[in-house]
Amino acid sequence: MLNKHRLIMEGTAIFGVLLTVLTFGGCGVSTSAPSSNTASSDSSNSQTADYKYGTVEFPKSSSLCSSPIGIALAKGFFKEEGINAKLVTADTETRKVGLDTGRFAVTNGDFQFFPSIENGVKTKVVGALNKGCIKIAVKKGSPIKTAQDLKGKTIGVDEIGGTPYEAANLWLGDAGLNVDQKNGDVKYLPFDDANLEFEALQNGQIAAAALWDPLPTMQEEKGTVDIIFDLGTNPQFAKRFCCFLYGSKKIIDEKPDEMAAIIRALNKARDYIAQHPEESADLVMQNKYSTINDKALIVKLFKSYDYGVKDNEQAQIQDDVKFFSEGLKSIGFLKTDNPDAFADQVYQKIDLS
The missing domain is CATH 3.40.190.10 (Periplasmic binding protein-like II)
Structure with a gap:
């Protein structure tokens, strides 16, 4: 794989x-x-x-x-x-x-x-x-709530192979999704700038953004995103x-x-x-x-x-x-x-x- x-x-x-x-x-x-x-x-x-x-x-x-x-x-x-x-x-x-x-x-x-x-x-x-220090955010009010909801979607990351990318794959794979890079159920789009990643989230270019804190938490407090995965609280990774x-x-x-x-x-x-x-x-x-x-x-x-x-x-x-x-x-x-x-x-x- x-x-x-x-x-x-x-x-x-x-x-x-x-x-x-x-x-x-x-x-x-x-x-x-x-x-x-x-x-x-x-x-x-x-x-x-x-x-x-x-x-x-x-x-x-x-x-x-x-x-x-x-x-x-x-x-x-x-x-x-x-x-x-x-x-x-x-x-x-x-x-x-x-x-x-x-x-x-x-x-x-x-x-x-x-x-x-x-x-x-x-x-x-x-x-x-x-x-814990990695989260996956979706646009505020998005119908995407679970890992299964991301099937067929595109997730933004800082780099292919980076920790947010790996954490997302671990979460998705545990939920039963195919995480093969070539033929997987989810696509990934890398962004050098986290602000551009959030902009892509808001305009629909990506369905979710996997990022390091504090940016996801900051956006959540501004009311622009919902957090659907938190490495620090998710049952699979908590503690x-x-x-x-x-x-x-x-x-x-x-x-x-x-x-x-x-x-x-x-x-x-x-x-x-x-x-x-x-x-x-x-x-x-x-x-x-x-x-x-x-x-x-x-x-x-x-x-x-x-x-x-x-x-x-x-x-x-x-x-x-x-x-x-x-x-x-x-x-x-x-x-x-x-x-x-x-x-x-x-x-x-x-x-x-």
């Missing part, structure tokens, strides 16, 4: 990785606070010497899913663990290459990374951040982690203490967000960790993402990795004949003591 699509995705991913490695110096990663002169560089080096693990780069994004990274920096949780954290800009492929080479010790990501791991990217799931923490295998093997320190800092940040959502929202806006400037909306989403660290959480993370591995295999996104064995290979328990 999806053989043609899978070959295209694999070829694109391999080419992207090779291109990024060959042109790594000009890959478009920029630091959030570049040095302007030698003096500032010397000062930075002096400050780095005060940290047990030195400077560690973390890819940043404008999504709320990655907020624990920013909160850990703002609240000093990284510093407490001996880490001089530095936020840098990196797209999805650059993050994968960074994990592969050890430039990035960790990055947040979702089950979209699983096929890349199967294709050789050297990273492991070492933790998790939050639950499952979708945003995992990926660790570089190189760092896991060579610097296990540093990896543990990073996860401890991020867990502190997760608990802080869960216990202090309003203060966390203030930090996100003050430091521009997200493009959202609506505090009430940030607080609402923080509460829905269930950031708090749970007892025996590692067992749940491992179970969720298996759940999504089996799901991706069922819709043709993984080649493995044994998704459970693949999940065991992907997950790495880290000793946090």
